[in-house]
Amino acid sequence: MRLDARTASKLARLRRGVRNVNQQDSEQAVLGDENGNISAKRQPYLYYARFLDGENEDGSTQYGKAFTVLSGAGYGGPEKVGTAVYIGLAYDGQLGVLGTDREALLELDKNPRAENPNSPYNKFVYMRNADLFLAKPLGTTSDTGKKFEVRVEASPYISDEGEHVVFPGGKIDLESYIPAADGDGNNQHLICAVFVNASNELEAVASTAKLIDEVITWEGDVDEAFNARSARALPVRYYLLYTEITLLTEGDDFGDGRDWIAAPERKNNYTGTVKPEVTDDIDLRYEIGSLWIDIVGEQIYMCLDNTDGAADWETIGNLYDVTADPTGFTDPANIVSTYDSTARTITLTGTVKAYFKGEVVTELVSGWVSNPHDNTPGLWFLMFDDTGISWSDTVWKFYEGHIAFVSFGATHKWGLRNCHGLMDWTAHKQFHEVIGTYKTEGGDFSGYTLDSTTAAERRPLVSSPTIYDEDLMSALDALAAESYSWHWLTSTDTSNFAIAQTDIVSLSTNRPYWNEFTGGAWTQTLMANSSYMAIWLIAIPTTDDAVSKNYRFIWQQGQVNSTSLAVIQALAPPNVSLGEIAALALEFVFIGKAILKYSGANWTLEEFNKLEGTRFLQTLSPGSGLSTVSTDATLTGSGTAGDPLAVVDDYVDIDGDIMTGLLEIQVPTATTEALILKTTDDDATKKLLAAFKADGTTYLISLTAGGRLGIGTGNPNAPLEVKGLYPGTVGGFPSGLLHVITADNSEFANSVITGHNFYTGNTQLWYLGSTSNSNNDIALINRQDGSLSLWTDNILRLMIDNLGNILVYNNLEIQGTLELASGTTVNEIDTAMDASPTDDQLLTAQAISEAILAGGGGVTGTVLLPFNARLTLETGVAVSTTSQPNKQEIFLTPCKGNRLALYNGTTWDTHELGSDISVKLTDVQDGDTHNGTAIIDNMTNTSQLIEGMLVTGTGVGLFAQISSIDSATQITVDQNSTADGTVAILSKVVKGTVVDIFVVDDGGLALRMVAWASSTARATAIVQVDGIDVLTGSTGWRLAGSILVSTSTNGVTFDSGVYTTTFPARNVSNRYNRVLRFFSIIDTTDSWVYAVATLRPWNNDVNNKVEFCNCVDDDPVYCNFIFGAGANFLAGAIDVDGTTAKDNYIGGFTGYGTTGAILSRHVGIGRHKLTLLEYAGAAITVYGDANLPNTVQCGATGWIWG
Structure with missing residues (x-):
């Protein structure tokens, strides 16, 4: 300047x-x-x-x-x-x-x-540099004295006296303002405000603490803190402090206090994917006037009311300001589009000039080359708008300018030209959706012979066709024989292409494949003998490069195989699943249909049909003997010069004619309207239709322009008004002026009337009429999730809610008999009487599983499907608090009651668990061995044995295992016995095995075991009956939990949360009444040195771990590992089921002090372990108890649900 x-x-x-x-x-x-x-x-x-x-x-x-x-x-x-x-x-x-x-x-x-332009009391003063008085939390865990410090940067300002002042910057600690819990131990929160006072120093003021579930507001809490500041203090920042806060971060910033510098910043959401809700309110910092843009729904909203929980957002416009100005290319026929699949770019040459909403797109000139699209498989769309030219993986919108499309896959890469001429975007949309792509000439087939098994006579030629994508003409090169391209589907809907193929269909020798959808995926299946399949020829206006031209004709593999020729003949293009290219269905056209027949170990062309038309309106060429296939009633014509495409518009517009003869109006085949009546203005009193008696004045029927139909009246006062002198009769009874009946005696013939809810999509709301073909049963039905109500004197008297509950709002008097169904149904009647339990008793049960005994004393029966028990290694103790090592027996003991519900195949029976029941991991009973055979019989009871158990005993084969349980007294092992005799048979579950424990009714409650296939997979799946886990094929077996047998000893397990002689293990996992099972992992070594930058077990000891079993993966495991170290880099980690990798989400490192790791995650079902790991950047001393066992002990602690 x-x-x-x-x-x-x-x-x-x-x-x-x-x-x-x-x-x-x-x-x-x-x-x-x-x-x-x-x-x-x-x-x-x-x-x-x-x-x-x-x-x-x-x-x-x-x-x-x-x-x-x-x-x-x-x-x-x-x-x-x-x-x-x-x-x-x-x-x-x-x-x-x-x-x-x-x-x-x-x-x-x-x-x-x-x-004064800088007065903090002048609400109309704004600062242009919002970084003045910038406040930042300095909280750090490394210095306990600085966890709650806030720093305010040095800044110049003009005081209230009009003097130029420089604030030198400073820090203030907010820890003393953190609210304590109230007298009942409830957490609280408050606002702490930071100010620059009149002495040019920082000060802080807190609002009154309130319970944590009470909302902090600007009007209440912030104003309270602001008004408590010293005179002329300037607010800087507001922070939210709460009882359990451990570190002040920017996430605790409640808001900017510098409204004396800058206008309070209004929160907006410019990247929303849904419309705003009533909860997008002042609590989320939205103000009146805030804007919200829904980029998916393409709407713009403004907040008119930010009341807590009742925010009001109103639509103020569409996201895209579309106009009627034309968009497109001036001469699309003379534009050559080519695709470079290596560079991933589109090049335009020729007469290239484009407009967007009437403005020239200066970048688009002859020789223009696009930026490359992403090197990611998928569909890519090239477009332009007022922001520039770009690629997108979503389909074009019509208010954008289109350039090209690319199908980019691992094995196929081709482009489609899409440079349309100038047109209004709405016209383009209609043109696209109504007309789409069509063929005008060419595309004739030759060089084939029907019913021939000669290979060369099954390979057709295709002459050059001219196709139009709306206004964009493409003359495709002719197709030579033995150079065919295929399209077929795999997976759920994945498109696949192959080019330069010898035949039009994939073959196994001379047997064609068809594309079958089975088991949720598309597969290749050989045609059945004496069957038919249709394949389709698709013409695509590809870009002009040699690679893309390979895809100009695509042979679409058949997706139906039938022994009926008529079934295949009836198929039309809309029956074809197109996979990923379905998004381009209107950018290409079907021009041929070939029907193949496979018979006698070879295939032939049964029919070859040339298709005409567009938008899936396809007509077959003459000579096939088939009728026209028409699948779109909005268009007529075949798309040829002699039979051009046209929009169906079959109605007659007659003005002023009087007809004295018979008028017959027939519905055209291509539309649904036989008669269209409309007025020239919006006068609702005008009649669209009037029918009179012979006198010319008495109305029979009238239909007003306001949409009211009158029967017997010319001035209906409702959408339907029926007026007559006399009511009708049905069966000798007066029946009113309106009869609704069906024309025959079919079921529900006497349906009288229904109500509909058009607001939710024209759903039937209620129905009044017959319920059976007897027509004597009448019902009033609410079809939706709502209630039925009866009112008298404008007062609600009776309601049946949406759950079937009957609510009576006054006295209920029953003059007949009240019956309550017995048997398997559970009935409940509540009372409000203040009587003794016996006086108040309403319903008694004959057996525990039949009904409820309810009264003032409470419920003594059961309502749900209870499981009041836990698996334990300590009889009579539901939750053990001491270690349980080397246990051979698993107990089910009562917990929180003693009721168990088991399924009997039809209903649930409730049983009483009077005392503990058990199953043994090590079982001893007598049995007879037989020399030279693997059978052991005359055993006491084999019901608690399982296949795979190790079997020992005098004369039993070495290392024998149970291979089958033959009966209640006999088993077969996998080794022959070496002697005859009655001996003690010792059976043990193999170490490391996971077993499910089930409760069954075997003439009384009993436990049964089922071994898993591996440590993390069941051999027999769990299914659910009424939401309860039971065994597949044996639904009377209810899952109680899972047990991990010791990984070192057969036939025993243990449950310990602390280190004794080995690592801790939580090997009992309950399905019900699960509790936290704590564990700790310690190493009592004073210290050791590690110097390798590789994760290894802590102290190089693989037993620094915890093992456990998971019956279900409903809850995460938690492990907190911490240990001390010397002055070099050291880090800790936790490995799930291994010893060399970090699986924890949170981990630290140390230069001198403590480090560790925290793991909290779901690990899956079955056997698992957590191993503590260490990692050193250089030689460093690691401490176990640092030779201070009474004060120092490093290690890990955590819990597992079980």
């Missing part, structure tokens, strides 16, 4: 005269330039100012040329051109507005305090 000499001289003198940032020379100037602008364009933090430069002849003031200066630390003032201000060097060495000219303001009869 070139300034006049006087202005330039003054600016130079100011710069030379700077001595320090607090003492500056200044010059009087006025705001604004000669055009009335104050803020510089697109730079609101810069203001225009002009120096005074003498007087004009008429006495008015002259001003120099305008120049830009910083708007100042809070300058705003009246923001009027001509306001007197002082210009000088600001704190950063730049010219800025230092303040208003107080004397000049007085001369103008204005209050200097009110006009």
Whole structure:
């Protein structure tokens, strides 16, 4: 900018005269330039100012040329051109507005305090540099004394006295303001406000603490803290402190207090994917006037009311400001599009000129090359709009300009041209959806012979077709024989392509494959003998490069195989699943249908049909003997020059004709409207239809333009009004003026009336009529999730709610008999009587599983499907608090009651668990061995044995295992016995095995075991009956839990949470009544040295771990590992089921001090372990108990649900 000499001289003198940032020379100037602008364009933090430069002849003031200066630390003032201000060097060495000219303001009869541009009490003052007084939490865990410090940066400002002041910066600790729990132990929270006070120092003020579930608000809590500040203190920041806070972070920032610097920032959401809800309110910092853009629904909303829980958001417009100005290319027929699949770019040459909404797109010229699309398989769309030219993986929108499409896969890469001509976007949309792509000429088939098994006679030629994608013409090159391209589907809907194929269909020798959808996936299946299949030829307007032209003709593999020719003949293009290219269904056209027959170990062409038309409106060529296939009633014509496409519009517009004869109106085949009546204006009183008696005045029927139908009246007062002199009769009884009946005696013939809810999509709301074909049973049915109500005297008397509960709002008197069904149904009647349990008894049960005994004493039966028990290794103790090592027997003991519900195949029976029941991991009973055979019989009871158990005993084969359980007294093992005799048979579950424990009714409650296939997979799946886990194939077996047999000893397990002689293990996992089972892992070694940058077990001991069993994966496991170290880099980790990898989400490292790791995650079902790991950056001393066992012990602690 070139300034006049006087202005330039003054600016130079100011710069030379700077001595320090607090003492500056200044010059009087006025705001604004000669055009009335104050803020510089697109730079609101810069203001225009002009120096005074003498007087004009008429006495008015002259001003120099305008120049830009910083708007100042809070300058705003009246923001009027001509306001007197002082210009000088600001704190950063730049010219800025230092303040208003107080004397000049007085001369103008204005209050200097009110006009002080930096007054914190002036609500209309805004600061242009919002980073002044920037506040940041300094909380750190490494220094306990600095967890709640806040730093405020040094900043200049003008005090309330109008003085230029520099705040030197500072820190303040907010820890003392953290609220304690209230007297009942409930957590609390409050607002802590940070200020710069009149002494130019930081101060903090807190609001009154309130319970944590009470909402903190600006109007209440922030105002309270603000009003409690010292005089003239300037607010900086508001923080939310709460009882259990451990570290102050930016996430605890409640809001900016510098409204004396900048207007409070209104929160907006410019990237929403749904519309706002009533809960998007003041609690989420939304203000009245906040904007919300739903980029999926393409709507813009404004907040009109931000009330807590009742926010009101109103739609104010569409996201895209579409206009009727044309978009597209001026000469699309003379544009050549090519795709470079290596560079992933589109090139346009020829007559290339494009417009977007009437504005020229200057980048698009002949020779233009696009940016590459992503190197990611998928469908890519190239488009342009007012923001530029870009690729997208979502389909074009019609208000965008289209250029090209690319199908980019691992084995196929081709482009489709889409440079359409100039048109309005709505016209383009209609053109696309109604017309789509069609063929005008060519595309004839030759070179084939029907019913021939000669390979060369099954390979057709295709002449060059001319196809139009709406207005875009493409003349495709002819197709030579033995160069075919295929399309077929795999997986759920994945498109696959193959080019340069010899035949039109995939073959196994001479047997074609068809594309079958089975088991949720597309597969290749050989055609059945004496069956038929249709394959389809698709013409695609590809780009003009050689690679893409390979895809101009695609043979779509058949997806139906049938022994009926008629079934295949009836198939049309809409029956074809197109997979990923379905999004482009209107960008290409089906031009041929070939029917293949497989018979006698070879295939032939049974029929070859040429298809015409568009948008899946396909007609077959003459000679096939088939009728026209028409699948779209909105269009007519075949798309040829002699039979052009047309929109169906079959109605007659007759004005003023009077017909005295018979008028017959027939519904055309291509539409559903036989008669269309409409008025020329919106006068609701006009009649669209009037039928009279012979007198010409008495109405029989009337239909008004307001949509009211009258029967017997010319002025209906409702959508339907029926008026007559006499009611009708049915069966000798008066029946009113309206009869609703069906034309025959079919079921529900006497349905009277139904109500519909059009607001939710025309769903039937209620029904009144017959319920059976007897027509004597009448029902009033609510079809939706609502209630039925009966009212008298405008008062609700009776309601049946949506769950079937009957609510009576007055006395209920039953003069007949009240019956309550017995048997398997559980009935419940509550009472409000203050009587003894026996007086208050309402329903008694004959057996525990039949009904409920309810009364003032409570419920003594059961309502749900209970499981009041837990698996344990300690009889009579539901939750053991001591270690249970080397246990051979598993007990089921009562817990929180003693009722168990078991399924009997039809209903659930409730049983009483009077005492513990058990199953043994090590079983001993007598049995007879037989030399030379594997059978052991005459055993006491084999019901608790399982296949795979190790069997020992005198004469039993070495290392024998149970291979089958033959009966209640006999087993077969996998080794022959070496002697005859009755001996003690010892059976043990193999170490490391996971077994499920089930409760069964075997003439009494009993436990049964089922071994898993592996440590993490069941051999027999669990299914659910009424939401309860039972065994597949044996639904009377209810799952109680799972047990992990010791990994070192057969036939035993143990449950211990602490280190004894080995690692802790939680090997019992309950399905019900699960509790936290704690564990700890310790290493009592004083210390050791590790120096390798590789994860290894802690102290190189693989037993620094915990093992456990998971019956279900409903809950996460938790492990907190911490240990001390020397002065080098050291880190800790936790490995799930291994010893070399970090599976924890949180882990630290240390240079000197403590480190560790935290793991909290789901690990899956079955056997698992957590191993503690260590990692060293250099040689470092690691501590176990640091030779201070009474005060130091490193290790891990955590819990497992079981």
